[in-house]
Amino acid sequence: MELSPCLSCGACEETGECVISDDMDDVYSAIREGDRFILASPIFFFGLTAQVKALIDRCQSFWCEKYLLKRPVPEKPFGRKGLLLMVGGMKKEAGFRCGDATTTAFFRSISVPEHETLFYPGIDAKGAIKKHPTALKEAYEAAKRLVY
Ligand SMILES: Cc1cc2nc3c(=O)[nH]c(=O)nc-3n(C[C@H](O)[C@H](O)[C@H](O)COP(=O)(O)O)c2cc1C
Structure with a gap:
């Protein structure tokens, strides 16, 4: 997708809508x-x-829309829930904490009040995640919890 970055033009503060038209519309x-x-x-x-x-x-x-105009996305019959999946080449966890903080702000802004996070350090090479002893099963179980 072609997505322009936010320009901080401030238009959405008045309307809750972005003035840029690109693949973000979908x-x-x-x-x-x-x-x-x-x-x-x-x-x-x-x-x-x-x-x-x-x-x-x-x-x-x-x-x-949610915090200034007080118009959160309307509740759905089955609620709104999220799942965050991350991999990182390093063994350090700091990057995952940053990713989770950003995602928490994102999900709450789009009126997703709860999410689960799975992250896997030490995953660097293409396809390496497939050799992880538990990742696939954990992702499968998390996805089941997501839909129920
Ligand atoms: C530009 C760049 C920056 C990266 N920075 C980090 C980092 O800060 N911490 C980390 O754990 N891994 C870092 N990595 C490693 C990637 O997280 C790792 O290679 C990952 O498996 C890439 O996932 P992909 O194969 O799905 O693209 C970086 C990789 C790139 C290309």
């Missing part, structure tokens, strides 16, 4: 209509990737 609709959300990202420089961060920043319009 993401806004999906966020409004959906009730289960999975965000997956590797850790780059102790945070989420620039690609997913651009998407998150563009959700400032949801933040304005």
Whole structure:
């Protein structure tokens, strides 16, 4: 997808809507209509990737809608829940804490009040996650909890 970064123009503070029109239009609709959300990202420089961060920043319009205009996304019959999946090449956990803090702000802004987080340090090479002894089973179980 082609996503422009947020320009902090301030227009969404008045309307709750972003003035930039690009592939984010489809993401806004999906966020409004959906009730289960999975965000997956590797850790780059102790945070989420620039690609997913651009998407998150563009959700400032949801933040304005919820907190300034007092119009959170309406409740769904089965609520709204999230799951965060991260891998990182290092053994350090700091990057995952940063990724989780960003995602918490993102999910709460789009009116997802709860999420579970799975993260796997020491995953660097392509396909390495497939050799992890528990990751696939844990992701499967977390996804089951997500949909129930
Ligand atoms: C630009 C860049 C920055 C990275 N920074 C970190 C980092 O701060 N912490 C970390 O644990 N891994 C870091 N890594 C390693 C990636 O998290 C790791 O290679 C990951 O498995 C990539 O996931 P992918 O194969 O799905 O792209 C970085 C990799 C790149 C390319």
